[in-house]
Amino acid sequence: MIEAAGLTKRYGRTVAVDNLSFTVQPGRVTGFLGPNGAGKSTTMRMILGLDRPTGGEAKINGKRYHDLHHPLRTVGALLDAKWVHPNRSARAHLRWMAKSNKLPAARVDEVLELVGLTSVANKRAGAFSLGMSQRLGIAAALLGDPEVLLFDEPVNGLDPEGILWIRKFMQRLATEGRTVLVSSHLLSEMSLTASELIVIGRGKLIAQSSTEEFVSRATENTVKVRSPQLPALRQALTGEGIEVRDDADALVVSGVDSATVGELAAKHGVVLHELSPQRGSLEEAFMQLTGDSVEYHTDITDDHAVAAAAAAELMSQGK
Template sequence: MIRAQGLTKTYGDKTAVDGLDFTVEPGRVTGFLGPNGAGKSTTMRMALGLDTPSRGSVTVNGHRYESSPAPLREVGALLEAHAIHPGRSARDHLRWLAASNGIPTTRVGEVLEQVGLDTVAGQRAGRFSLGMGQRLGIAAALIGDPAVVILDEPVNGLDPEGIRWVRQLARQLADEGRTVFVSSHLMSEMALMADHLIVIGRGTILADCSMQQFMADHAASYVRVRAPQSTDVEALLVGRGLEVNRVADELRVQGLEAPAVGELIGSHGLLLHELTLVRSSLEDAFMALTADSVEYHAKAADEIKAVRR
């Protein structure tokens, strides 16, 4: 378990993390989301004792991580996948990590096989691709068979097979009862991976709830209606006080659940070709929630053209 209480970090007059209170529970994958500069990496670094809080505290299993006598047995972390000596082989990199924490060397072969690097274990890490380096970083996080796993952007540089593997690994670790804390900007993967979300913006918590609750609270939804008598259907629905927007050949209806919309249309003898509940994606919900927390806004192509004119 990871527990933050009033966790704050300032750099001069800038507050990077501002009074965070949250708990990362075992047995589930907790996604950690936020725009660039929101304070995610700083928070993870404080959890691992790499940065010192200005105020408040963050503990792992009830104590500060740096006080653990064998930290890799308690917490496995991936923050910088390429924080590896380029002249050292993958096997030797893991060997010294194991030796430093009293971990049997047999564990080295196990994690190399688990992450798919057993056939290149003797190669120098400096020759590894971005994806291979990412796999080695995950192997280092798993070397101590830890109860708590912290992964910052674990799918960077991975191909589709590797991305799916990371997703399955996170789920497996959580199913084993471990605490899994994952930060990623890849919303489509987070939607498939996480059970719980902690979202921060400008150093403060914007949401701390289950994935299901987050989508219910922040994902817009509407009922898509396609009907041969669409003008009559639209008039009927508007007359009942529903919000109806016409987009091409479909009507987008808000204010009533899909079954009730269908029953209303059918009760007036009108035909339906499609009745579908459409819900926004996690990316849409995240963007809506964090719109005021984004530090850098890029201009769209049409805005740039307008300026040039």
């Protein structure tokens, strides 16, 4: 389980994360969504102890990351797929990580096979494609067989086969009872992958709910209906005070379900060729609920301010 309580991060006068609280439960894939610059990566870095919170705290299974004795055994993360020495082989990179947390060397070959990299285990990581780098990053995250996993933009730049593989892999990890938090800008993919969502904007929590609840709350469900007797059907619907609009050779009906439309058509002797419930999309719901937050990031100077302030803080810490 991941718990954030009042998590705040300021860089000078710029607030990157603002009093953010949420819980990520085990046994499901939780999508972490927000516009560019919303504070997603900063939040994940604070969870992993890479950035020091200005206020609040984040805990993993009840402990701060710095209090974990062998952290790779509890939490695994993929924040940057290319964070590997380019001249090291995949196997050498994982062996170095395993040794740092006193993990058995045999575990390296296990995770390489798990992510499909056994045949290129001795190849230089710098020669890897983005898809192979993503798989190596996932192997590193799984090295300690952790209960908690964080992935930041794991499908960026991948082909359809790679995206499908990562989706199914993350869902499998969740079915094993692990806690899986995934940040992504690919909303269509998140709608297929995540059963739970945490949505933030301007560093603040906008919503936390199931994916289905999030979409239903922010979008309108309609019914698309086609008939060779559209004028009669339109008259029957509007006569009951039901909202109808034209859509090419069909009608789109709002405010009632498909059963109601079908029963009304039958009552008036109208033949139907199509009766399809139309559910709103995650993209529509996301745009609806984060529109105000997107405006915050139209000024590029905001992003520059965050980057400059972050660099200044690191220098002051001697990093």
